Amino acid sequence: MSLRSTNIAKIRGGDFDVLIVGGGINGAVSAAALASRGARVAMVDRGDFAGFTSMQSSNLVWGGFKYMENYELALVRHLCVSRNRLIKAYPANLKEIRFLAALDEHSPYKPWFAGLGSTAYWAIGTFFTKPPKVYSRERLHKAEPAIDMQGVQGGIEYSDAYVVDNDSRFVFQFVRSALNVGAACANYVELTNASRDARGWKAHLTDTDTGETFDCTARVIVNAAGPFVDALNDQLGIESKHQIVYSKGIHLIVPRIVSNEKVLAFFDDTERLFYVIPMGPRSVIGTTDERVTEAVTHVEDEDRDFLLEQINARLDLPKPLTVDDIISTRCGVRPLVVEKTDKSHTDTDWTTLSRKHALEVDPSDSFVTIFGGKITDCLNIGEEVCAAVTELGVRLDKDRRDWYGEPPKATAQEFFRQARLMGLDKLRKRASFETLSTRLWRRYGMRAFAMLEAIRDDPTMADEIIDGAEYVRVELFYAAKTEMITKLDDFLRRRSKISLVLGREVLQDADGIREACELLFGDDADRRFDEYFSADVREQAAGSPQGTS
Ligand SMILES: Cc1cc2nc3c(=O)[nH]c(=O)nc-3n(C[C@H](O)[C@H](O)[C@H](O)COP(=O)(O)OP(=O)(O)OC[C@H]3O[C@@H](n4cnc5c(N)ncnc54)[C@H](O)[C@@H]3O)c2cc1C
Known part of the structure; x- marks a missing residue:
């Protein structure tokens, strides 16, 4: 079963x-x-x-620097504490990342003032991350030469965190x-x-x-x-x-456009922050913030064109980005809570x-x-x-706080010791953004020990099945047994980010995709393959079967 x-x-x-x-x-x-x-x-x-x-977020774990604009300091404090707690609990899965914000004429703040804000943000976050910095125009250009410096007055750098996988x-x-x-x-x-x-x-x-x-x-x-x-x-x-109102946001995934491992932040023409977020060999551009009335949304041409226009105006790329550069997209609604009796949200600035x-x-x-x-x-x-x-009367045991977090550091050290002694990272034939041991530990924690065992028994278990997918054979075996993958999209889009990084067209003809289906679905492989590749692209972009119901 x-x-x-x-x-x-x-x-x-x-x-x-x-x-x-x-x-x-x-x-x-x-x-x-x-x-x-x-x-x-x-x-x-x-x-x-x-x-x-x-599955449609910006993958950021953040204290809400932008909520400081509305002086929501209690919320920022609350989110910073949550962020810090998550970073501590998930050292392999969540990483601190630097945000490099370029401030031009669309920025509501001068660099010195934004610098003060980022210092306050750092302090509110109990100095948990690296300290912020203020950049002059020249230093900013040096830090990221791809930024189009026209109209830019300077910049700031501060830290938050991101989810490494997705x-x-x-x-x-x-x-x-x-x-x-x-x-x-x-x-x-x-x-x-x-x-x-x-x-x-x-x-x-x-x-x-x-x-x-x-x-x-x-x-x-x-x-x-x-x-x-x-x-x-x-x-x-x-x-x-209470009730929910919806704010739609989209992201575009394109080939890597900057070499920096930082998130680049810009104010768009409407003075709203948007980002270029690194995702392995790709860059993720987003997001938007638009009031909508339906939960099921799609990337419309105008959303896409808006983001392309904004990013092309702010980066000095060898060639402006076009629709053809978009490998995949993400689109969703933020469920925002309001009180039913409070109608002020209907006429306030949506983004606030x-x-x-x-x-x-x-x-x-x-x-x-x-x-x-x-x-x-x-x-x-x-x-x-x-x-x-x-x-409501359900008796619960004491919270031992063992329902979240990664295994202890000593266990991680033992995993990396075993991986090193068996030469795991030398088994890989392809260059990658990270070592295989790092990846397996992050994704599977304790379950990764059994993967080492399987690779020791059969070194082909460390072979990548789909070129560029950053998934080796043993992962597929374990995913099939332990990750409740029912449809191909569950694997390609949610347990992994393969379809975001490679795009659907590349995947359809990729060597190894059939083998992946066989490992995941056995006798049902052809049906699941056909179901995925014949489904409507917009339906898959919206994410799920309920999207259309
Ligand atoms: C563009 C965008 C960017 C964001 N960026 C960030 C970010 O960087 N950091 C951050 O912390 N947050 C971010 N968020 C917010 C965050 O993603 C959401 O608040 C969060 O994912 C909501 O989770 P949820 O569990 O409430 O809802 P969902 O993830 O939507 O889960 C609800 C589930 O309920 C199921 N369901 C509904 N009805 C039924 C039913 N009758 N029977 C069975 N199942 C049902 C649905 O299928 C769905 O899967 C972002 C959101 C968006 C849209």
């Missing part, structure tokens, strides 16, 4: 303390935190885990952590309805891959449906003080709307709703959900 079938079998007819609806970052941390504290947990997502908003893989680590301690989690399972009686909730579920329907019961439901929380609450008759989250607990219905949230804030959300569920 596959990992998914085993989990669906557990959910079917199961009785749980908590049923979590939604497997984005909010649902995944909730599952990991609750299950580690002894709750009987089920978590379902109607698409793949992290298949909606949580947001959705980071989310999956929490799903894995929940599975490890007995939670029943299944992707492509939708909560279609639920009713309540004196004993608790009866949930009606549909396997969106096969169409099969089944039920389970739960004392508490946690609504972690991201942009869909309001729709689910309305459907189940749950009343709330706070990025806080809110949790609502409904004791009469034993229901918790998570509104908003950020990847940066995920540990707090896990803890807040545990507190909310306790309030």
Whole structure:
């Protein structure tokens, strides 16, 4: 039986303390935190885990430097503390990264003032990162010669952090952590309805891959449906003080346009910050911030043209970027929380709307709703959900804080020692941005020891299967068994970032893609291959099957 079938079998007819609806970052941390504290947990997502908003972020873990513009100092402090805590817990997965901001006539601030702001930001973040710097015009040009210096007065540099692999893989680590301690989690399972009686909730579920329907019961439901929380609450008759509004953001992935391993930051023509973020051999340009009314969005020509125009005006590239340079795109909506009675958001500057989250607990219905949230804030959300569920009468064990974080440093050292002694990094034939040992440790932690064993037994396990994909054979074996990959997009776009980095056209003809399908899907390989490559590109860009429903 596959990992998914085993989990669906557990959910079917199961009785749980908590049923979590939604497997984005909010649902995944909730599952990991609750299950580690002894709750009987089920978590379902109607698409793949992290298949909606949580795969469309900028991959940044940040204290919110830009919220200082609105003097939201308490929020900045809160996010900086969350960022620092995450960096400490995930030394291999989250890295500090420098932001180099060029300040031109579109910047609302002079370099000296921005410098003061970045120092305050550093202090608010308890000096956890490297100190900020102010750059003169000349020093900025030297630091990044690709910046078009016309109109630029100078710059600043400060630190935040980024998710080295990608947001959705980071989310999956929490799903894995929940599975490890007995939670029943299944992707492509939708909560279609639920009713309540004196004993608790009866949930009606549909396997969106096969169409099969089944039920389970739960004392508490946690609504972690991201942009869909309001729709689910309305459907189940749950009343709330808050609601979600949507801000659309897109990213363009292009060949690497700057050599710097820093994030370049610019103010666009509307005085909004946008970035060029390194992603291995690629650069990610984004994002936008546009008020929309629908959760399902696509990259429109005008969004794309806007970003291309902005970046071409700010970088002095050998050749301006065009549509043909775009390898892939990301597009999603930020679920932003507002109070239902507060209508001021309808006429305020959209980009100034706070990025806080809110949790609502409904004791009469034993229901918790998570509104908003950020990847940066995920540990707090896990803890807040545990507190909310306790309030609803579910007894939890003490929080030993073992539901997040990487194995201890000594274990990492032992892994790298074994990898060095077996000559792992010399087995690679291709140049890469990082060593294979670094990559395996980051992606798999303790599970990487078993991979070393497999490579010792059969060195071809260290061969890259798809050229340029940064994935070796042994990873595919383990992914097939332990990462609940149901469709090819789950692997290419979410457990890995292969489709973002290589693009769909390259992948279709890539040597090794068929072997990858066979390893992942066995007898079902051809069907999954055809399903992926025949699907609508916009549907895949939007991220998930629910995008079109
Ligand atoms: C452009 C952009 C850039 C961003 N950049 C950053 C950043 O750099 N750093 C940061 O910290 N944050 C960032 N964010 C914010 C962050 O990505 C989101 O706040 C976060 O991913 C939301 O997670 P979620 O779990 O609430 O929602 P989602 O990830 O959308 O998860 C909700 C899930 O619920 C599922 N679902 C809905 N209804 C049902 C149902 N009935 N049954 C089963 N499943 C259901 C959906 O399929 C979906 O997968 C960004 C967001 C965007 C859009």
